[in-house]
Amino acid sequence: MKAFVVEKIADREFAADIQEISVPKCEENEVLIKVSYSSLNYKDALSSVGNPGVSRKFPHVTGIDVAGTVAESNCNVFKVGERVLVTGYDMGMNTHGGHAEFVKVPSSWVARIPDAITDKEIMTFGTAGLTAALSINELTQNGVKPEDGAILVTGATGGVGSIAVSILNKIGFDVVAISGKEEKIDYLKKIGATEVILRDTFNEESKKPMMGEKYAGVVDTVGGEILANALKYIKYDGVATCCGLTSSHELNTNVFPFILRGVRLIGIDSVECKLEKKQAAWEKIASKWKVDTLDSITNEISLDEIKDAYELLLAGKAVGRYVVKI
Structure with missing residues (x-):
């Protein structure tokens, strides 16, 4: 073969x-x-x-x-x-x-x-889509709702980021996407982003220990400085998920978002998570979370x-x- x-x-x-x-x-x-x-x-x-x-x-x-x-x-x-x-x-x-x-x-x-999805479609999601779905599951299961505010997605042009943007838009959330690729702003809006922030601009604006409350949640795919800065913008009782390290494996942050706003940071692993959890995510991906982008x-x-x-x-x-x- x-x-x-x-x-x-x-x-x-x-x-x-x-x-x-x-x-x-x-x-x-x-x-x-x-x-x-x-x-x-x-x-x-x-x-x-x-x-x-x-x-x-x-x-x-x-x-x-x-x-x-x-x-x-x-x-x-x-x-x-x-x-x-x-x-x-x-x-x-x-x-x-x-x-x-x-x-x-x-x-x-x-x-x-699942019967409702083709082999090609499910591989378009693949590990990236499963990771995005598990991340969004953590937001919704921890009480984050569309009426609470926008969700920030980092590394938005990547596999996990692109699918997260699309699913979040599908289920009614406003999505703010962060990307280092200025030429892909139109692409991100096409797949569901309400707003796009360039990576350098986002990091320049985030030098204080805490920033004004902007986002109900964060789906982070890159780690490092971007995640550290994103935590500063999360609203009270908000949730951030973290699944990647393409920016950095280090996280230099402070405790203020956690002890003053009750922010929760949840790690996402799609590799060793239980098969039952994976199967449930695939069923969602094949039905109410199946995107048309x-x-x-x-x-x-x-x-x-x-x-x-x-x-x-x-x-x-x-x-x-x-x-x-x-």
Whole structure:
């Protein structure tokens, strides 16, 4: 079968390209999936260059998301022919991932694809969409409502950010998007942003320990200084979620928003969260949270185009979601 394989050539030197490899054998309590679509994520791009925080076993097939059909089942949970998907866990990290014609995984990683959504659509969401949905779940389940005020979304042109903007708009929230890409303001408004603030402008305005109350909640995808500044603007009893670190893994902040406004900061992990929680999020994504802007945020590519797309992701030039047709 064809697969996108990363090989270690020497210490800190890696090569990645399409190769012909063997179809994996399905062992006990495993499922073999015939892949129809996968997607690209920042973590995939890091894996492709041998980032030790993501992948340590080589040769390695990238792809932390996959959708397709059960080709072989060695468990009593899934039957041959069922439409399924996998996101997270160790797939695409140190276990071969979805950028191949077939992938085998433990059955405990597998979720069913809801009938109301196609394989391509669910991979347009993928890990990014799941992360956005889990973030928005935390806002709504902690009492944040559209009438409370706008939601600030950071890193808004990225995969998680773009989908978060679209879902929030779909369910009635005003959305203020932060981006470093001035040329993408029209794109962000097209997918649902009410207002767009450029990253440098936002950081310039946020030098005090506390700022005026502006936002009912924050969906942060970048970490660092932007998250630290966003916390200063959250209204009383508001909620911020954090799921990324493309700006920085460090958070230099103060306690005032937490002790004077009761602000809550909630971490989001879509990798190891319980399968039941993932399945519930997918059901929402396929129904009341299914957005009609998918075409605007989707770039469909083939296995042969993955390498070029990784370069864009690593350079911070990617916009929206990359869906890989296998």
